[in-house]
Amino acid sequence: MNLDDIISAIYDLPEESRILLQACIVEVNFPKGHVLIEAGKIESSVFFIKKGIVRAFSEVESNSVTFWFGTEGDTILSIENYVANRRSYESIELLDDSQLYQIRTDKLQELYHVDIHLANWGRKLVEYELIKTEKRLITMQVKSAADRYTELMEKSPDLLRRAKLIHLASYLGITQVSLSRIRANIGK
Structure with a gap:
């Protein structure tokens, strides 16, 4: 920029x-x-x-x-x-x-x-x-963790591709396992 x-x-x-x-x-x-x-x-x-x-x-x-x-x-x-x-x-x-x-x-x-x-x-x-x-x-x-993740997907989709899962999970206030579950449920 x-x-x-x-x-x-x-x-x-x-x-x-x-x-x-x-x-x-x-x-x-x-x-x-x-x-x-x-x-x-x-x-x-x-x-x-x-x-x-x-x-x-x-x-x-x-x-x-x-x-x-x-x-x-x-x-x-x-x-x-x-x-x-x-x-x-x-x-x-x-x-x-x-x-x-x-x-x-x-x-x-x-x-x-x-x-x-x-x-x-x-x-x-x-x-x-x-x-x-x-x-x-x-x-x-x-907001719930799932709602926070959905908002992140909508507002900063590029961030989801560029940041490590461990950092994203920490940012959302959840474990990597919980983040994986949320991502799997959203993908359905």
């Missing part, structure tokens, strides 16, 4: 503001398996996915619990790092060789102070991340 589309999806910027923002963004490449953000550390950058797939997870009682997937066009950041400059509680791992756009958080904060349009863009960025988090939380609380 190209950078202009990612920026515009968050908030439409005037050309001057877009140029300021794009001048601070670099393209980076990382291999599959790379941990972009580590739990317990402060990440000094925000990333946007040009190409690839990532997962956010936490270690709970020696188990890796996946709670978010990101694909092309999505933002990668630890809200804890970004908003409060505190250590993240999650790790974010690349599930494919990935091409990302990167901007340093301190540079982004500087831009917010010099350009009101960029400050509004940053506000919208966090608002959209909050909405996505709220939707995931509500879905996990009120």
Whole structure:
């Protein structure tokens, strides 16, 4: 996904503001398996996915619990790092060789102070991340595992082909065996 589309999806910027923002963004490449953000550390950058797939997870009682997937066009950041400059509680791992756009958080904060349009863009960025988090939380609380899987099939069919079953099952809050049963029942 190209950078202009990612920026515009968050908030439409005037050309001057877009140029300021794009001048601070670099393209980076990382291999599959790379941990972009580590739990317990402060990440000094925000990333946007040009190409690839990532997962956010936490270690709970020696188990890796996946709670978010990101694909092309999505933002990668630890809200804890970004908003409060505190250590993240999650790790974010690349599930494919990935091409990302990167901007340093301190540079982004500087831009917010010099350009009101960029400050509004940053506000919208966090608002959209909050909405996505709220939707995931509500879905996990009120829908059955089968309904969550069906919704995933409808909204992100590509994710089902690209992510490992162990990560999908963890994301849905079920075991791999339960996921296999759900998939078999849906296939009937």
